[in-house]
Amino acid sequence: MTDMLTYPDVVQLAVPGFVALILAEFLWIAWSGRGGRYETRDAVTSLLMGAGNVAAGIALGFVAWGFFMLLWRLTPLNLGPAWWVVVLCFVLDDLRYYWVHRFGHRIRWVWASHVNHHSSQHYNLTTALRQTWTGTFTLMMVVRAPLILLGFHPAMVLFCGGLNLIYQFWIHTEAIGKLPRWIEAVMNTPSHHRAHHGRNPPYLDCNFSGVFIVWDRMFGTFVPELDKDRVDYGLVHNLATFNPLRVAFHEWVGLFRDIARPGLTLRQRLGYALGPPGYSHDGSRDTSARIKAQHLARHPEDAGTPGFEGVRPPAE
Amino acid sequence: MPLSVLVSLVVVGIAGIALLLHLAGRSKRCVLTREDAEAAWQRHFPGDIVEQVTVARDGHAALVLTHLGPGLVWAFGADTVARRLEDFDLIDTGDGLRVEFHDFTASSVSLVLDDFERPHWRNLMRAP
Numbered sequence: 236m237t238d239m240l241t242y243p244d245v246v247q248l249a250v251p252g253f254v255a256l257i258l259a260e261f262l263w264i265a266w267s268g269r270g271g272r273y274e275t276r277d278a279v280t281s282l283l284m285g286a287g288n289v290a291a292g293i294a295l296g297f298v299a300w301g302f303f304m305l306l307w308r309l310t311p312l313n314l315g316p317a318w319w320v321v322v323l324c325f326v327l328d329d330l331r332y333y334w335v336h337r338f339g340h341r342i343r344w345v346w347a348s349h350v351n352h353h354s355s356q357h358y359n360l361t362t363a364l365r366q367t368w369t370g371t372f373t374l375m376m377v378v379r380a381p382l383i384l385l386g387f388h389p390a391m392v393l394f395c396g397g398l399n400l401i402y403q404f405w406i407h408t409e410a411i412g413k414l415p416r417w418i419e420a421v422m423n424t425p426s427h428h429r430a431h432h433g434r435n436p437p438y439l440d441c442n443f444s445g446v447f448i449v450w451d452r453m454f455g456t457f458v459p460e461l462d463k464d465r466v467d468y469g470l471v472h473n474l475a476t477f478n479p480l481r482v483a484f485h486e487w488v489g490l491f492r493d494i495a496r497p498g499l500t501l502r503q504r505l506g507y508a509l510g511p512p513g514y515s516h517d518g519s520r521d522t523s524a525r526i527k528a529q530h531l532a533r534h535p536e537d538a539g540t541p542g543f544e545g546v547r548p549p550a551e
Numbered sequence: 552m553p554l555s556v557l558v559s560l561v562v563v564g565i566a567g568i569a570l571l572l573h574l575a576g577r578s579k580r581c582v583l584t585r586e587d588a589e590a591a592w593q594r595h596f597p598g599d600i601v602e603q604v605t606v607a608r609d610g611h612a613a614l615v616l617t618h619l620g621p622g623l624v625w626a627f628g629a630d631t632v633a634r635r636l637e638d639f640d641l642i643d644t645g646d647g648l649r650v651e652f653h654d655f656t657a658s659s660v661s662l663v664l665d666d667f668e669r670p671h672w673r674n675l676m677r678a679p
Binding site for chain 1: 552554557560561564565567568569571572573575577578594595597598625627628629630632634652654655656657658660
């Protein structure tokens with residue numbers, strides 16, 4: 236299939252809106268004295284990461300596009316451009332996003348790219364733009380292959396992915412509390428996504444959804460934002476640099492240093508690349524599962540509460 | 552959107568937001584008390600037993616002695632970061648010490664320490 240379909244680059248078109256909403260959020264915080272925090276260098280780093288993400292997309296976008304067009308030539312299916320196909324594509328692409336995002340937290344190779352999005356200790360609209368420069372290298376484009384092979388045109392799939400990204404912009408804020416229950420039940424909201432950005436134990440590896448929070452509810456990864464556990468934003472081991480190059484590449488550097496260590500077995504090297512973040516061949520580091528278990532050892536009263544279902548404290 | 556317009560928008564947007572935040576006082580570094588420093592350390596290393604905290608006179612850093620050895624917590628913008636003092640070099644800068652970590656995520660930190668503080672911190676940082 237080689238027929239062409241074109242859609243606007245909605246992310247580029249949204250850039251003026253991003254800038255305007257950041258200004259509006261900051262002015263609201265400055266005026267009201269609540270609703271979040273801004274710090275100059277943190278915000279500038281986030282914005283530079285966003286600019287770098289757009290530049291990387293321009294420079295390396297041909298890789299994913301070439302792969303998708305190859306699949307499009309192979310598939311005998313074509314669902315066409317009807318509006319309901321776009322809606323269906325958007326929903327299925329959001330399911331695709333859930334799994335890519337979950338892989339991004341559970342597989343270090345993918346985390347090396349995604350980690351920079353979580354590297355700010357702040358949570359405001361600039362954090363939404365703190366995006367990866369190295370997404371192409373994770374090869375997560377393969378997760379979109381089923382959509383193309385099912386007959387969704389690559390341009391439509393990328394258009395829906397752009398809409399998904401734009402949706403997720405506004406949920407990176409502390410200025411909005413909880414929304415009406417039916418919205419919180421179905422949609423990803425600022426409250427759900429604040430929990431996702433938490434570095435404190437109950438919030439590790441939760442709420443991977445992009446637009447519809449129902450995926451987390453379906454796959455057992457949903458944790459509500461809890462009044463008793465105020466979200467502490469950032470990484471388990473926070474970065475001590477605002478340098479965008481270090482932010483973009485630090486986990487890749489760590490990963491390649493680990494797999495190149497002398498004296499490891501092939502299985503251990505693969506563990507450092509494809510195991511969960513925090514994997515170590517000698518148990519000297521902590522995965523999210525171990526951090527949760529250690530928390531329960533200190534706070535057994537939290538056993539069975541959201542974020543700790545099925546978690547057991549470490550054996551004595 | 553033409554690339555030239557996009558680039559101009561991004562450059563002006565980032566510069567404008569940076570200037571606005573700076574003029575609005577959002578560039579201040581956090582100042583630590585002893586209690587803040589201990590809480591900051593526990594935030595980064597929740598399992599540690601803190602035995603002693605020494606805050607620099609300018610309040611932008613603190614030396615923390617724990618049951619696992621010494622560590623440093625310091626102002627990182629409005630927030631804090633912390634590292635154990637395990638693999639690092641110390642350089643005397645005249646008005647303080649520069650700690651160079653062998654860590655890609657925390658290359659170095661400059662501490663402002665007076666003539667009295669400097670040798671004291673040097674000794675504590677090398678504590679076993």
